[in-house]
Amino acid sequence: xxxxxxxxxxxxxxxxxxxxCPLAAAEVRCAGKRVERIVIGAHASEVERFAAQQLQxxxxxxxxxxxxxxxxxxxxxxxxxxETLPGAGIVLGQSASDPGVARLCAAAGLKVDAAALGDDGYxxxxxxxxxxxxxxxxxxxxxxxxxxxxSCGVRFFGYRAxxxxxxxxxxxxxxxxxxxxxxxxxxxxxxxxxxxxGSDREKLVNVADWAAKxxxxxxxxxxxxxxxxxEQIAIDExxxxxxxIAGPGHVLAQFTPDPALFATHPEYFPLRDGQRIARVSxxxxxxxxxCASNSHAMELVVGKAVDYLESHPFIGLFxxxxxxxxxxxxxxxCEACARxxxxxxYLTFINRVxxxxxxxxxxxxxxxxxxxxxxxxxxxxxxxxxxxxLVLLWCNDLRNFHEPxxxxxxxRPAPYLAWKPxxxxxxxxxxxxxGDRDLAAWHRWKAWSSFLHASDYRGDVVLLEYYNAxxxxxxxxxxxxxxxxxxWPPGGMxxxxxxxxxxxxxxxxxxxxxxxxxxxxxxxxxxxQLLWNPDADVARLDADxxxxxxxxxxxxxxxxxxxxWSGIERVEKASDLLxxxxxxxxxxxxxxxxxxxxxxxxxxxxxxxFHAHCxxxxxxxxxxx
Numbered sequence: 001x002x003x004x005x006x007x008x009x010x011x012x013x014x015x016x017x018x019x020x021c022p023l024a025a026a027e028v029r030c031a032g033k034r035v036e037r038i039v040i041g042a043h044a045s046e047v048e049r050f051a052a053q054q055l056q057x058x059x060x061x062x063x064x065x066x067x068x069x070x071x072x073x074x075x076x077x078x079x080x081x082x083e084t085l086p087g088a089g090i091v092l093g094q095s096a097s098d099p100g101v102a103r104l105c106a107a108a109g110l111k112v113d114a115a116a117l118g119d120d121g122y123x124x125x126x127x128x129x130x131x132x133x134x135x136x137x138x139x140x141x142x143x144x145x146x147x148x149x150x151s152c153g154v155r156f157f158g159y160r161a162x163x164x165x166x167x168x169x170x171x172x173x174x175x176x177x178x179x180x181x182x183x184x185x186x187x188x189x190x191x192x193x194x195x196x197x198g199s200d201r202e203k204l205v206n207v208a209d210w211a212a213k214x215x216x217x218x219x220x221x222x223x224x225x226x227x228x229x230x231e232q233i234a235i236d237e238x239x240x241x242x243x244x245i246a247g248p249g250h251v252l253a254q255f256t257p258d259p260a261l262f263a264t265h266p267e268y269f270p271l272r273d274g275q276r277i278a279r280v281s282x283x284x285x286x287x288x289x290x291c292a293s294n295s296h297a298m299e300l301v302v303g304k305a306v307d308y309l310e311s312h313p314f315i316g317l318f319x320x321x322x323x324x325x326x327x328x329x330x331x332x333x334c335e336a337c338a339r340x341x342x343x344x345x346y347l348t349f350i351n352r353v354x355x356x357x358x359x360x361x362x363x364x365x366x367x368x369x370x371x372x373x374x375x376x377x378x379x380x381x382x383x384x385x386x387x388x389x390l391v392l393l394w395c396n397d398l399r400n401f402h403e404p405x406x407x408x409x410x411x412r413p414a415p416y417l418a419w420k421p422x423x424x425x426x427x428x429x430x431x432x433x434x435g436d437r438d439l440a441a442w443h444r445w446k447a448w449s450s451f452l453h454a455s456d457y458r459g460d461v462v463l464l465e466y467y468n469a470x471x472x473x474x475x476x477x478x479x480x481x482x483x484x485x486x487x488w489p490p491g492g493m494x495x496x497x498x499x500x501x502x503x504x505x506x507x508x509x510x511x512x513x514x515x516x517x518x519x520x521x522x523x524x525x526x527x528x529q530l531l532w533n534p535d536a537d538v539a540r541l542d543a544d545x546x547x548x549x550x551x552x553x554x555x556x557x558x559x560x561x562x563x564x565w566s567g568i569e570r571v572e573k574a575s576d577l578l579x580x581x582x583x584x585x586x587x588x589x590x591x592x593x594x595x596x597x598x599x600x601x602x603x604x605x606x607x608x609x610f611h612a613h614c615x616x617x618x619x620x621x622x623x624x625x
Contacts, residue, residue, distance in 0.1 A: 041098030139242030158521035188507025270332035293336035387459035462507035484516035486523030519610030
């Protein structure tokens, strides 16, 4: 009995010691000083709190900790007076809402507003014993956190839940003595829920998480098909990372006037073959059935759009697009409507919506699209108020995928139009005998650029690309059928992004399907790096990517993928790839022999699986994807 009491007393002492004297925090050092804490403002936003938690988590992982909240992690303190706290600390936040950050910036003469850094830029600056991470908005601090972690050796190449991250392990954690000023080249850097339902929470979280870590800032979500709603989507996961929400997309048909109005107002509905009809097709691929020249009908459709936004005020980029398909012959054929091109009546609608929301939702932009029949610039209508609250999504849907956008090949029609003649009609609004200037991607962009300049357009333009495996079958392009998001021609992505920037294009999105990380996340990751800085050193990025992912097998794997991508990118028939695959076999086999067991071996195993996938495709009887 005495022995039991003694052990009980010892246990109580140990428990009390653990409570009063917790484990020492992970040792994090910066400029020779031990970092004691992470500090955010007393009224820090949700995004800033999340940023602090991410920093805490990853610093703990680097030093060997297990997860957020462990006793061994740096504590997160909320205070508007970081200068009064003893010892060194990492302070993050924005000066507009955090008095402590404002004082630190003012004392050091730091310019951290949007004029200096853009909407998403950031500074990392050591000020005495304080390491400051700041920028013009909460998302800036999150991006700064991920930059800081990369300086400690972390890499966010792919999706965390799918083994795409590299987290080194060393204790103490040594943070370099940084002075960083970053400003993105592209204002809008998109990911999307393309080809997967937003209700797939696991995939949505993985994509949103990867996006923020790679400094993307906009997420296109499209609950536009039957049965899909915003309530099914984990909006909280997108918002806590500060990402702009764009959507819903191809929903214009859903704003058609109620068919019950046909009995009293048949003039609201389209005239076809001499008769007004009330056939409504509100589905994703449906038809916006209304008379666009009827002011009352237009008012109803605009009203429905505004009501939609009022029900979903979290949308920052209000995307309203016609249905995803040709609308030829489906629109109203009355005399007044016949005088309008599809682009004219569509921009009339967009102007009205933009006008209606600008007072109540001044921060919300309206997205419109140049696509299919609306891919031709309007003839008579111009963006109202110079389009100040508009964002044009310009679809680069007739490009030559094998050459940069400004190459001679894109000043001529793409070869696949020879066996897709219907595309010539749809993309030119059924023009008779369209020529190079109507069909070639470079000329099509220049036509829109001229229209926007003539309209004194002050809005933004985002370019939508189509490096997507499902395009391969439609256009008979085997080179796009092997993987998602690539391959691009050698040097083509950087050259394209430099051209887009020079043209004043403010954003970019790839119409890729997710996940797009097989056999590795190279193309997706490279796009994110070049969207931030089109002049980045691609050779250095390539070397770092392969060294971090493949370790001792890096040289073999970099040479293997360089050969694989250049081989795939130039195939005219999938069977053309077989000789190249045979040539690359030795590199892959040698990489397998030198790779250490563990993560590197698993990544090479994924490459081997993809190699077999390529061989299988190349051996198909029809030699196509």
